[in-house]
Amino acid sequence: MSSLHAIDPAWAWVLAGFVLMGGELLLPGVFLVWLGLAAFVTGLVETAFDLPWQAQLPLFAVLSVIAVTLSTRLNRGHVPLLNRGAHGLIGRDIVLDTAIVEGSGRARVDDTLWRVSGPDLPAGTRVRVTGVEGTVLTVAAVS
Incomplete structure (x- = not known):
């Protein structure tokens, strides 16, 4: 037992x-x-x-x-890289798909076309994403 x-x-x-x-x-x-x-x-x-x-x-x-x-x-203060959405694009260099005219244009990031805002620039210009406002990327020309 x-x-x-x-x-x-x-x-x-x-x-x-x-x-x-x-x-x-x-x-x-x-x-x-x-x-x-x-x-x-x-x-x-x-x-x-x-x-x-x-x-x-x-x-x-x-x-x-x-x-x-x-x-x-x-x-604390650590932001995971996953699910950051458009904020994950800040600092990335991209090329304008359409010209920025009167502060608004478009740029392709990977397989997505994004609205961008920034200074007037011609299509094909290399820009850097500096911020995000809603679904619009704020960009500046790369010098």
């Missing part, structure tokens, strides 16, 4: 950490990975110090807050 053994609390925390980090694959964002890391570290601390559960839960909570706070501060 086999006896049932309770899972070691340290392994439970490590397993919870892996489950939370794995959950990051299913859910968008980068949040569960920090909770998973906190659970993983809680498991390592439990292994080293054999803490009672009354100490493990607050430790996990504190480590979670620290991990999420640090990740938020590290990512």
Whole structure:
């Protein structure tokens, strides 16, 4: 007859950490990975110090807050390159498809024709995207 053994609390925390980090694959964002890391570290601390559960839960909570706070501060001001839309074109050099006349013209960027605004320039002029206003690229001549 086999006896049932309770899972070691340290392994439970490590397993919870892996489950939370794995959950990051299913859910968008980068949040569960920090909770998973906190659970993983809680498991390592439990292994080293054999803490009672009354100490493990607050430790996990504190480590979670620290991990999420640090990740938020590290990512502050960081704009992902994906899904930036037209703002991702700022700084890029392009060629005018049609002349800019009275401040308005068109330029092809890859496979898309964009409206552009800037100083009057002939078609074929190389310009640099300096800004975006709605769906209109602001451009300046490249010197």
